[in-house]
Amino acid sequence: MSANDIVKRADFIFKNENDWEEVLTKNLARTPNELINELISSELKGRGGAGFPTGLKWKLTSELKSDEKYVICNADEGEPGTFKDREILSRVPFKVLTAIALCGYVIGAKQGFIYLRGEYFFLQQELKKAISEFEFFCKEIKFDFKINIFMGSGAYICGEETALFESMEGKRGEPRNKPPYPTAYGYLGQPTVINNVETLAHTFTIFKYGAKRFYDLGVQFSRGTKLFSISGDTPKPGIYELELGMSLSDFVDDFGDDDTKAVQVGGASGFLVPRKKFSATSIGFEGKLVGISLPTGGSMMLFNSSRSMFNVLDNYLNFFAEESCGQCTPCRVGCQQLLKGIKAVKRGEKPASYLDKLLGLAETMQYTAKCGLGQSVANSFTSIVENFREEMIY
Amino acid sequence: MGKKVKITINGQPVEIDKGTSILDAAKQIGVIIPTLCYHKDLCVAGNCRVCVVEIAGQKRLAPACATPCEEGMDVLTNTHKVRNSRKHIIELLLSEHNADCTSCYKNGNCELQLLASEYKIMNQDFIHLVPFHNYTIDDYSPSIIKDDSKCIRCQRCVRTCAELQSVNALTMAHKGEYAQVTTFFEKSMNDVICTNCGQCVNHCPTGALVEKNYIEEVWAAISDKSKYVVIQTAPAVRVGLGEELGFGPGARVTGKMVAALKRLGFDAVMDTDFTADLTIMEEGSELLSRLKKALKENDRTVKFPMATSCSPGWIKFIEHLYPEFLDHLSTCKSPQQMFGALVKTYYAKARKLDPERIVSVSVMPCTAKKFEAARPEMHSSGYRDVDYVLTTRELAIMIKQAGIDFTRLEEAHFDRLMGESTGAAVIFGSTGGVMEAALRTAYELVTGREVPFDNLNITPVRGAEGIREARIKIEKPKKEWAFLDGVELKCAVAHGLVNAKYIMDKVKAGKADYHFIEFMACPGGCLGGGGQPIPTNPEIRQRRAVAIYAEDEGMPLRKSHENPEIIKIYNDFLGHPLSEVSHHLLHTKYTSRRV
Numbered sequence: 011m012s013a014n015d016i017v018k019r020a021d022f023i024f025k026n027e028n029d030w031e032e033v034l035t036k037n038l039a040r041t042p043n044e045l046i047n048e049l050i051s052s053e054l055k056g057r058g059g060a061g062f063p064t065g066l067k068w069k070l071t072s073e074l075k076s077d078e079k080y081v082i083c084n085a086d087e088g089e090p091g092t093f094k095d096r097e098i099l100s101r102v103p104f105k106v107l108t109a110i111a112l113c114g115y116v117i118g119a120k121q122g123f124i125y126l127r128g129e130y131f132f133l134q135q136e137l138k139k140a141i142s143e144f145e146f147f148c149k150e151i152k153f154d155f156k157i158n159i160f161m162g163s164g165a166y167i168c169g170e171e172t173a174l175f176e177s178m179e180g181k182r183g184e185p186r187n188k189p190p191y192p193t194a195y196g197y198l199g200q201p202t203v204i205n206n207v208e209t210l211a212h213t214f215t216i217f218k219y220g221a222k223r224f225y226d227l228g229v230q231f232s233r234g235t236k237l238f239s240i241s242g243d244t245p246k247p248g249i250y251e252l253e254l255g256m257s258l259s260d261f262v263d264d265f266g267d268d269d270t271k272a273v274q275v276g277g278a279s280g281f282l283v284p285r286k287k288f289s290a291t292s293i294g295f296e297g298k299l300v301g302i303s304l305p306t307g308g309s310m311m312l313f314n315s316s317r318s319m320f321n322v323l324d325n326y327l328n329f330f331a332e333e334s335c336g337q338c339t340p341c342r343v344g345c346q347q348l349l350k351g352i353k354a355v356k357r358g359e360k361p362a363s364y365l366d367k368l369l370g371l372a373e374t375m376q377y378t379a380k381c382g383l384g385q386s387v388a389n390s391f392t393s394i395v396e397n398f399r400e401e402m403i404y
Numbered sequence: 405m406g407k408k409v410k411i412t413i414n415g416q417p418v419e420i421d422k423g424t425s426i427l428d429a430a431k432q433i434g435v436i437i438p439t440l441c442y443h444k445d446l447c448v449a450g451n452c453r454v455c456v457v458e459i460a461g462q463k464r465l466a467p468a469c470a471t472p473c474e475e476g477m478d479v480l481t482n483t484h485k486v487r488n489s490r491k492h493i494i495e496l497l498l499s500e501h502n503a504d505c506t507s508c509y510k511n512g513n514c515e516l517q518l519l520a521s522e523y524k525i526m527n528q529d530f531i532h533l534v535p536f537h538n539y540t541i542d543d544y545s546p547s548i549i550k551d552d553s554k555c556i557r558c559q560r561c562v563r564t565c566a567e568l569q570s571v572n573a574l575t576m577a578h579k580g581e582y583a584q585v586t587t588f589f590e591k592s593m594n595d596v597i598c599t600n601c602g603q604c605v606n607h608c609p610t611g612a613l614v615e616k617n618y619i620e621e622v623w624a625a626i627s628d629k630s631k632y633v634v635i636q637t638a639p640a641v642r643v644g645l646g647e648e649l650g651f652g653p654g655a656r657v658t659g660k661m662v663a664a665l666k667r668l669g670f671d672a673v674m675d676t677d678f679t680a681d682l683t684i685m686e687e688g689s690e691l692l693s694r695l696k697k698a699l700k701e702n703d704r705t706v707k708f709p710m711a712t713s714c715s716p717g718w719i720k721f722i723e724h725l726y727p728e729f730l731d732h733l734s735t736c737k738s739p740q741q742m743f744g745a746l747v748k749t750y751y752a753k754a755r756k757l758d759p760e761r762i763v764s765v766s767v768m769p770c771t772a773k774k775f776e777a778a779r780p781e782m783h784s785s786g787y788r789d790v791d792y793v794l795t796t797r798e799l800a801i802m803i804k805q806a807g808i809d810f811t812r813l814e815e816a817h818f819d820r821l822m823g824e825s826t827g828a829a830v831i832f833g834s835t836g837g838v839m840e841a842a843l844r845t846a847y848e849l850v851t852g853r854e855v856p857f858d859n860l861n862i863t864p865v866r867g868a869e870g871i872r873e874a875r876i877k878i879e880k881p882k883k884e885w886a887f888l889d890g891v892e893l894k895c896a897v898a899h900g901l902v903n904a905k906y907i908m909d910k911v912k913a914g915k916a917d918y919h920f921i922e923f924m925a926c927p928g929g930c931l932g933g934g935g936q937p938i939p940t941n942p943e944i945r946q947r948r949a950v951a952i953y954a955e956d957e958g959m960p961l962r963k964s965h966e967n968p969e970i971i972k973i974y975n976d977f978l979g980h981p982l983s984e985v986s987h988h989l990l991h992t993k994y995t996s997r998r999v
Contacts, residue, residue: 165579182576187450187470336557336576336583339453343496343533346581350531367529374492377465377485378453385464 016264020227020235020251022215023098023105023208029218030104031147034111037217038153042072042116049213052221053233058084058169058206059276059307060382061295064213067203070193071117074201079119081110082178082197082204086127086162086169089277090329091309094237094249095207096130102211103140109210111148111155112217113203122157123197125174128164166333170381171196171204173335184337185381208237208308229255232294236308242274243267243314258283258291261310269314272397277309278326279386282319284397319398320356326390327352334383341384344375348391352402362403365395411477426457426479427468437481438490438519440497440609441558442469444941445927446567452558453493454519457481465489491523499530501610502539502553509549510611513938516556517610533581544592546778547600547616547771555585555612561604568927569901571721573598585612597724597999599901601717601925602771602795602934615771615935618792619802625763625792626669633763634751635670636743636822637661639677640769640833640930641796643951647937647944648800649810654947656955659815664803665767666816672751675818676766677825679739679746680832680841682973683714684964686990687736687838688846689981691920692885700887707731709896709911709918712838714738716776717925717934719994721901726908727996735991739832740766740773741782743822744789745989750977751822759787767794769833769933772925784989795935824969827860827956834952835899835929836865836872839922843876843895844963850878850885860962866953868928868946870903871896873918899924899932 037045049065056062071079083106087095098106110122126133141157148155160178162168168177172186175197196202205213212234216224224234232254241247244265262270272284275293281304283291292303313322327349334341351368354360372388379385395402407422413430420429425448430437441452450470457468460478465486468479480486497516505511539553557576562585565574573596577586587596605613625633646655665673691710697703713719713734722729737745743766748759766773770793776782777790794802803810818824828844831837840862847855855862855876864874874895878888896918898907904923910916926932928945931952961967978985 167579184576187448187467189472330580332580334580334583336579336581337449337559338451339493339496339556342557342580342583343500346533347496347499347530350533350536354531364529370488371492371496371530374489377463378456378489378493380450380453380467 014264016260017252017256020253022235023211023237023251024101026102027218030108030214033214033218034108034147035151037112038115038151045112045116045217046072048216048221052216052224054209054212054216054224055232055295056206057208057212057236057307059089059279059305061305064205064209067193067205068113068116071201071203074194076201078198078200079117080197080200080202081113081117081119081122082174082202083110083122083124083207083210084169084171084174084204085124085130085207086174087130087207088127088166088169089279089307089309090326091239091241091274091277091311092307093239094308096133097249098207098211098237099130099133099137103137104144105214106207106210107140107144107157109213109217110157111144111153112213113205113210114155115153117201117203119203120154120156122155123178124157124159125168125178126159126161128162131161134159134161165335166329167335167383170383173381174204175202182335184335187380206307227253229294231296232303236306238306238310239308240265240310240312242312243270243317244312254294256293257289258293259288261293262288262312265310266312267314270312271315271317272313272319274309274311274313274322274390275304276306276389277311278329278390279383280304280306280309281389282322282393282397319394319401320352323352323391323394323402324349327387330383330387338380338384340375340379341387344371344379344384345387347371348387355402365399365402369395409473409475411473411475411479413479414481420473423472425469426466426471426473426477427455429473430468430479430481435481437468438522439469440515440519440556441560443560443563443607445607446560446563449559449563452497452556454490456486456489456493458483458486491525494519494523495525495528495530497556498525498528500533501556502534502551508554508611509614509617514611515609542592543616544594545598545600545616545775546594547774548593548598548602548605549614549616550593551612551614552584554610556610557583557585558609559585560607560609561585561613564603564607567902568603569599569601569925570905571597571599571901574604599717599720599724599925600772600775601901603926605771606934606936606938606940615795615797616774617798618774618794619798622765622792622794622802625765630761631763632671632757632761633669633765634672634674634747635665635765635767636674636676636679636740636747637665638740638766638768638770638833638930639680639830639837639952640933640936640948641767641799643833643931643948643955644769644796644936645800648797649803651811653944654951656951657810658955659817660810660813662818663813663816664808664810667808668802668806670765672819674743674821674823675825676739676743677829677832678822678967678969679742680829681826681964681967681970682742682990683736683739683838684828684841684845685970685974685981686986687712687734688842688849690734690736691842692846692849693982695888695891695919699891709916709921710734712922714832714838715923715925715930716770716772718901718904718923720772720775720997721904721925722908723995723997724999725905726912727998729908729911730994730996732911733994735993737782737990737992738773738776740768740793741776741789741992742990744777744782745784746822746973748785748787748789749989750973754821759785763792764790765792765794766790767796767799769796769930769936770926771795771934773935781992796937797935800937821969824967826964826967827959827962828964829967830955830959831952833930834866834949835924836867836897836922837929837952839865839874839895839897839920841964842920845965847876847878848963849965850881850888852882859957865895865897865922868942868949870900871898871907873897893920894918895920895922897922899929900927901925
């Protein structure tokens with residue numbers, strides 16, 4: 011930790027530990043219930059952004075009777091501004107593989123998959139090598155488990171868990187109606203645990219050091235550490251493992267360039283926080299933090315005063331209009347209307363009051379879109395338009 | 405199932421089977437929830453989001469079509485949040501839709517238009533998105549016009565083509581703002597594996613998919629005094645047409661339809677049912693001749709099962725996907741094309757008309773018939789056998805345009821020579837009908853006795869199940885059919901191409917030991933055809949089927965071979981079934997369309 015560090019660093023995920031065989035063997039000797047309870051008491055929540063309690067997810071899937079079950083590692087890291095999962099897979103792949111296998115053991119699955127983002131093709135060969143070494147060890151200890159890589163094809167929407175299943179089944183990557191949820195009806199209609207790469211890596215930490223070590227970090231409702239992908243106007247961009255619960259003003263003091271105008275927390279589908287709200291914002295899941303607490307899949311984008319918030323929003327909306335699967339009305343048409351709408355206001359073709367109509371539309375999208383993509387467009391849209399309205403108009 | 409759950413909808417308690425959708429639960433207590441992408445015939449998509457409702461305790465709204473009822477749910481279907489959201493969604497759909505309603509073929513029968521009217525979308529201030537796309541209208545197919553500017557991406561057509569027809573001609577391509585329903589490599593509907601069945605047209609809520617209409621061409625022919633315009637009407641039209649003209653589903657309007665056609669100015673109004681009876685004579689004889697060749701003469705080149713050939717959607721399907729089995733098809737033309745070939749030969753001769761002057765029009769429950777009439781081989785009269793094919797819907801439009809008060813029309817009769825028919829012909833309009841009609845005649849030809857079913861109703865081949873089977877044992881046949889004694893005739897019926905595919909895969913695997921199979925491209929057979937009134941659903945088709953069988957029971961003659969005009973045409977013109985003249989005019993060949 012250098013003298014300039016304000017936010018406390020942690021080092022679990024990337025710590026180079028060559029004991030995965032031991033962690034695997036030791037934990038396979040425990041009962042599935044013990045492992046589930048370990049996870050539940052750690053209070054680990056999904057690190058992909060949605061924050062579903064991981065222990066509960068495994069528990070629900072383990073309780074269902076089915077001949078086939080699957081574990082899927084979601085490595086379709088596509089949120090703009092997020093770049094941590096690829097580092098995990100290239101630097102500590104065995105932690106993830108061990109976690110996948112332990113999950114398989116807990117829920118009763120014989121097969122795991124890594125759904126690898128299309129653009130991460132360069133990781134495939136190394137990952138395959140790691141998998142064959144891993145499977146060789148499993149064979150040696152007579153643990154019957156296989157892991158396959160499934161390459162994505164570049165669609166953002168396939169990171170949405172049910173669209174991901176559709177994609178793996180050879181269909182168009184379109185989200186399904188929920189319920190049923192993946193725990194009961196996932197890949198090929200079978201009970202499936204799908205976890206983000208980082209979530210699985212944390213379970214390795216928990217299974218190795220015990221739940222308490224993890225639980226003691228972070229704050230209430232937001233336990234443990236989290237990887238942050240820090241980018242934008244910052245002198246030290248990169249990936250950092252930080253404790254959850256920090257205040258955004260501490261974060262900006264640490265990572266900002268002394269001219270930070272706003273921070274986008276959680277990528278394009280997250281929230282933009284303006285300078286005046288830094289001290290009233292904490293990073294973590296909903297709970298009793300200072301002011302509002304914002305969850306994040308780990309993306310933190312810093313913007314300084316040279317940035318036009320109109321351009322930022324325009325960029326996000328272009329992204330969503332293109333990456334919407336096009337299936338449901340609010341998302342497919344809504345994204346186009348928001349994008350074309352802010353342009354029309356900027357050009358004076360629509361009155362400034364049209365922004366209010368768009369804010370209403372964004373709210374409808376949040377209530378009615380089929381999946382997280384369409385539902386979360388309102389996050390960035392509303393937070394940018396409400397906080398930087400003048401920049402949208404003039 | 406069996407387990408019940410208790411929920412409340414708008415405060416009203418409902419007890420309902422677990423797993424029932426909120427939409428269906430609401431329907432049961434008279435609460436209507438608007439839908440667009442939902443269709444009774446199809447799997448639930450939950451795409452359009454028009455049916456969203458509020459569930460107490462949840463921030464987000466839930467799609468009523470795709471959300472199963474859970475114990476204790478408190479559902480609200482008419483809150484400010486719900487209305488506001490629905491309004492937004494309808495506005496969004498209108499913004500990506502070419503809402504030039506007054507110049508749309510579906511004006512007045514468009515589900516989006518209806519919703520816009522219900523929700524009073526008065527100030528459409530979202531940006532109109534159609535100009536941002538490079539839409540072109542695909543009108544190369546003789547049957548179907550596809551206009552993407554009117555598409556609202558509900559994917560009903562996509563699901564129809566996949567789930568009901570297993571053809572997959574239409575599919576989603578691209579994503580986001582460019583997501584659209586399209587064909588293989590975005591080719592014209594005319595150039596891809598499309599059977600022209602028109603089920604997509606029948607299931608489209610807007611004007612994105614419509615039939616190619618020939619209304620103006622037919623009006624022009626009627627007004628041309630030098631032309632003699634003949635119209636034939638298919639069996640299923642008479643139980644569907646009423647739905648467009650003031651009657652409920654299942655109304656039998658045969659007599660009124662004939663009266664209306666006469667008022668429209670057709671010179672002769674005759675019946676495709678006549679050639680349906682003729683088809684039975686020819687096809688029944690073909691079946692018996694195949695059986696004779698196979699069983700008596702040990703001819704191993706004869707193909708079984710023999711398949712019916714009346715449904716042009718089915719024909720194009722097998723030509724595309726199972727061309728190696730074309731020899732299994734009956735060589736009989738469809739009743740429409742038999743009629744067309746005869747009207748410019750037999751009828752022209754009898755009425756002393758120059759066939760050149762005759763314009764032959766048909767009204768069909770079908771869009772594939774338009775393609776069939778345009779097939780190059782359908783010129784056996786020396787002219788194009790059928791000049792224009794109208795759907796039931798187009799005929800209804802003409803009747804309205806002519807200012808005819810359909811409900812008050814006196815009933816009229818078909819004109820002579822090719823207007824007489826039997827109950828066996830009427831049931832061609834329903835799935836299983838061709839099989840039943842063929843069995844009534846073939847059994848009697850072979851044994852001299854009526855089929856051993858109560859009141860001639862061969863109930864095993866009737867019904868709505870996708871695939872049905874029947875077996876009839878032939879006992880004590882006439883002397884010339886002695887080789888059939890004790891033979892059990894194995895028959896199957898399939899409707900909807902998804903079921904046709906199932907049977908054909910069995911045939912391909914050598915696991916179908918049937919002698920005779922009836923295939924109909926559309927669900928329910930012709931009565932559920934792609935040219936029938938919209939909407940369609942299982943209940944409407946069921947009512948049309950009831951009407952068809954009532955029509956059959958009400959006919960004085962119910963066996964094709966007893967039709968006096970059939971007896972006459974064989975005496976005066978054709979000679980006998982499968983004669984040389986028959987072969988020339990009434991039989992055809994098929995083309996492999998494997999790509």
